Amino acid sequence: MKTILKTLIDYSLFEKYDKEYFVKNRILPLFENEISIKIAICKSSKLETIKNDFNKMISFLEIEELELLFMLSHIEEKCLLYSWALKAISQNSLEKYIDKFLQELLSFSINSRASDIHIEQYKDVVLFKFRIDGRLKTFFTFNSEFFKLISSYIKLISTLDMTQIRLPQDGRFALNIEDKKYDFRVSTMPTLEAESIVLRILDNKNINKNLQTLGISSNLFEILIQALKLTQGLILISGPTGSGKTTTLYSILQELNCEEKKIITVEDPIEYKIDSICQIPINNKIGLSFELVLKNILRQDPDIIFIGEIRDKFSLDIALQASLTGHLVIASIHANNAIETILRLIDLQADPFLISSTLKLVMAQRLVLNYCNFCASQGCPKCNYTKYYDRTIIAEILKVDEKISSMIFKKSDINEIKDYLEKINFKTIIDDGKQKVKQNQTSLEEVYKVASF
Known part of the structure; x- marks a missing residue:
């Protein structure tokens, strides 16, 4: 075929x-x-x-x-896009028809639940792809001569250099789509054919998700909720890119947000604005670096510190020191599972005493596709004939008890920690995924696709 x-x-x-x-x-x-x-x-x-x-x-x-x-x-939407694109090319109109095309494209993508729009040119065709539930799919195609028009217009409204096609550019713009304001983050990248343009759709639907609606298994959910009641210590959410860490972290912030506590976040960039939380956007162009903010953050008298990502020894040392001195620190880190998260901390040359004293919980997670409930997994317009609709979390939670804390402090071999976890019947990400397969939420193929390591 x-x-x-x-x-x-x-x-x-x-x-x-x-x-x-x-x-x-x-x-x-x-x-x-x-x-x-x-x-x-x-x-x-x-x-x-x-x-x-x-x-x-x-x-x-x-x-x-x-x-x-x-x-x-979605043939009505595609025919409308085709009509606006055709008029834009025939009349070479950068404003009137391109604006209508973009409005329709963005509305189409939002109604399709897309997180990103990819615009790419290959030979004689320009492709419009939507990323939905983590997967890219081509929704619309048109003649390649249209690429220059749509590229120039997106750069215009994002205050980027319209003439620059040989270097990457980043920008933002906001538009009202169906009476609701949306922010869009723009990235352009030169390619062999032309450019690749990616629009990240930023709206508040993700942060409106609370911990109860993320799909965390009930046994893991209870452990996490108890940990969030702590007044000091370090809680880490780990996983690779695209594993849903950001959504989980923002849901945790929503859970903790209250008048009695001062919450400060350090983010690069800020994905979503949360009312009554002090969010600090990193801006290296003006000298507002990750290091500068973290060096001064304790002077703001925070109760809870949220670090978008622990990326090096400096950010880890600040997180450990803050959690040791009466603050609850929540952060993300790149690691495949809970045990590898501990190894990652050691690789960053953190003091084993500080890790053992402050680390309270590690949640390693992935996102798996759910079977589509609209069509009983046969394929339908709702799931774009993929048989899957939306995603849910599969996870493992390592609660750092006295035994694990002692092993970290003693720099015990990682196999000793694994042996101990087996003895206490520790449930892995794969175990959690298999449980959701039994509940007919997803397939074993999907579980192993995201959690085979």
């Missing part, structure tokens, strides 16, 4: 003929000239009367059924 995810589709054919005809018969028109038409079909396409329906020479491209159904979904 061939794929058409990088193929130009002439969406005007949906207007010329009949949208319902194509959807009903599971036929995707790709291209037409005076004597022929090219269409994509799948094993369930209805072709009984197709020669009479078009009265032209017909060439066929057979593709996977779910891919074809996905390409036929």
Whole structure:
């Protein structure tokens, strides 16, 4: 079977003929000239009367059924995007039609639950991809000459240099989409073909998630909630990029946010604004560095310190010192699991005494795709014919008890810690994932895809 995810589709054919005809018969028109038409079909396409329906020479491209159904979904939005893009090119309008195209694209992506929009040019086609539930999928394609127009307009509203295409640029813009304000973070990167443009959609829906709705298993949830009642110590959320650490950390902040406590965050960048919390954005251009902020943060008399990421020995030493002197410190760190998190702290040359005295809990996590509840995992427009919809956390929580604290202090071999965890029946990320497979939330394939290490 061939794929058409990088193929130009002439969406005007949906207007010329009949949208319902194509959807009903599971036929995707790709291209037409005076004597022929090219269409994509799948094993369930209805072709009984197709020669009479078009009265032209017909060439066929057979593709996977779910891919074809996905390409036929949201057809109204895709036809509208095609119309605005066509008008923008024909009239070379950087403002009027490009603005309408971008508004429609952003609305489409938000309604599709996308976290990012990727705009890429390959040869004669520009691709518009949405990242949904961690996975990229091409939602729209158009002629490559459109890339310069959309690129220039995005740079214009993001106050970037429109003429610069050989160096990376970063910017932001805000727009009202369907009566709600959204912020968008923009990144441009030069490529062999042209540029890659990525828009990160920043809205408040993620921070409105609380710990109860993240999908943390009940036994782990109770351990985490108890740890958050501590008044001092270090709590770490670990995992690779894309494992949901940021959402978990913001949900923890929501849980801890109250008038009686001063919470200060150090972030690079600030993803979401939370009312009544002092959030400090790192800005190296003006000298507001991670080091400078952390060096002075204790003078602000905080109760809780949130460090976006422990990235080096300096940030770790500040976190350990602060948690030793009466502060609750919450931070993220890159590590595969709870035990590797401890190894990571040691690799950063932290004092074993400080680690053993301050580290209270490590939560290592991943995100797995949930089966789609709208279609019983058969594939539908809601899940973009992927059979999965939304994600949930699988995790392991290592509560640092006296025994583990003593082993850290003594620099015990890591296998000793593993042996002890086996004795106390410690549940790993894989164990938590298997439990969610038993509950029919996800598949074993998804668990091993994100948690095989």
